[in-house]
Amino acid sequence: MKLEVNGVNREVRSEPLTPLLDVLREELDVTSPKAGCHAGGCGACTVMVDGKPRRSCLIPVAAVDGASITTVEGLGTPKDPSAVQQSFIHHYAAQCGFCTPGMVVAATAYIDGGGSDDKDEIAKAISGHVCRCTGYTKILDAIAAATKQTEFDITIIAPDPTTVTIGGSE
Amino acid sequence: MSVDVVIPESESEAVEAYGDGSDITVIAGGTIVMQLLNYQRFEPSKVLLLAHAGMSYINMPVKEQGQNDGSTVTVGATTPLADLTVLASPLGACAANVADDEIRGQATLGGNLCSPAPPEHPSGDLQGALIALDAMVRSTGADGEKSEQIEDFLPHRSDRLALDVSFEPPASGAFAAFRRPHAHHYTPLAVSGATSADGTVRLGVTGAGDFGIRLNAAEAAADDPEAAGEASLTDVTMADDAIISGWYREQLLPTLVKRVLNEMKDGS
Numbered sequence: 335m336k337l338e339v340n341g342v343n344r345e346v347r348s349e350p351l352t353p354l355l356d357v358l359r360e361e362l363d364v365t366s367p368k369a370g371c372h373a374g375g376c377g378a379c380t381v382m383v384d385g386k387p388r389r390s391c392l393i394p395v396a397a398v399d400g401a402s403i404t405t406v407e408g409l410g411t412p413k414d415p416s417a418v419q420q421s422f423i424h425h426y427a428a429q430c431g432f433c434t435p436g437m438v439v440a441a442t443a444y445i446d447g448g449g450s451d452d453k454d455e456i457a458k459a460i461s462g463h464v465c466r467c468t469g470y471t472k473i474l475d476a477i478a479a480a481t482k483q484t485e486f487d488i489t490i491i492a493p494d495p496t497t498v499t500i501g502g503s504e
Numbered sequence: 505m506s507v508d509v510v511i512p513e514s515e516s517e518a519v520e521a522y523g524d525g526s527d528i529t530v531i532a533g534g535t536i537v538m539q540l541l542n543y544q545r546f547e548p549s550k551v552l553l554l555a556h557a558g559m560s561y562i563n564m565p566v567k568e569q570g571q572n573d574g575s576t577v578t579v580g581a582t583t584p585l586a587d588l589t590v591l592a593s594p595l596g597a598c599a600a601n602v603a604d605d606e607i608r609g610q611a612t613l614g615g616n617l618c619s620p621a622p623p624e625h626p627s628g629d630l631q632g633a634l635i636a637l638d639a640m641v642r643s644t645g646a647d648g649e650k651s652e653q654i655e656d657f658l659p660h661r662s663d664r665l666a667l668d669v670s671f672e673p674p675a676s677g678a679f680a681a682f683r684r685p686h687a688h689h690y691t692p693l694a695v696s697g698a699t700s701a702d703g704t705v706r707l708g709v710t711g712a713g714d715f716g717i718r719l720n721a722a723e724a725a726a727d728d729p730e731a732a733g734e735a736s737l738t739d740v741t742m743a744d745d746a747i748i749s750g751w752y753r754e755q756l757l758p759t760l761v762k763r764v765l766n767e768m769k770d771g772s
Binding site for chain 2: 389
């Protein structure tokens, strides 16, 4: 099987019924989609399949053979985040961050579909996404602001992976 | 344990692969079966994966500007619920009430129609709406392909592969449901109503049994929504589940029936 993941063609060798989520995380090392509930109820595994947001935990990979898959890694980079990613940073819309990849994908799909800054409409659009930190207000603010495609003056806080030391000391 | 996965590329290939339906698990959108596989609640020996079978379509003859000419609407079994939301009430409103945008984009008409009810709660949100529409279901299985009324189809739905569903566009329709916060992953109780071109009123309920039920007594009293609401309780036997009790369902059903009938009167 083949997938185009964030613009790169990848061969897939997993079994045909393996959830797309597991293929992305375990075989292709694309780890932004999160395994929250594995039952379609939390939204943390949401990715774009041919431009539409879908729950990757509920999709057998054979069902999307040949499809284009986009995760948050494909929406922007730490040095060049998308408007939604900038807005999430600017509004401090991530707390623990576990739900954030799914939220960003859903928000991007909502805005790409012509969604407005109406908070009720945004709440409907992300109604399948659970934030257990319950930081919904800032998430709604971030998505509403992102609908205006504003460029935010943000300080990129993502660390340079080449300089991060975990558990060590200088 | 190895699984034999068959991926048909047409309806006829799907029918041939399904055969008599013995020892075969069907996956269309995946929203029901994949949960079970993820949690290893069962191990299928053979799976029929319908994603590429070309059974996702809505055939709706259109006169002009979205006005249906009254001809039969036919919906393919793997049509996602998101595509149904554009249809008139009750089916469109009922589909829009299921889960969220992303699940509606994956879940299919056939899956919703054919899934066996889990023991702990109701399922099959669309069944009530399709009963109200007097829908015909074309399916295949042990005795070959046949078309039958949805009320005849539902009791043996687990042994059939649904191919498509057809119905006449209603003259008016309405849908009312117990409000379902997202954390509730199924609809506890919902009523659908439709008036056919000759003025016949049909009512269906989801959440009052293992599958959708026609509210015959309520239909007989449809001219008086208050009386129809009370009569609806004779059509069903309510059960408890984790979200609402049978007692609460009994309080709720007459209200939903009245709401649907009043909305159809207002809209006609």
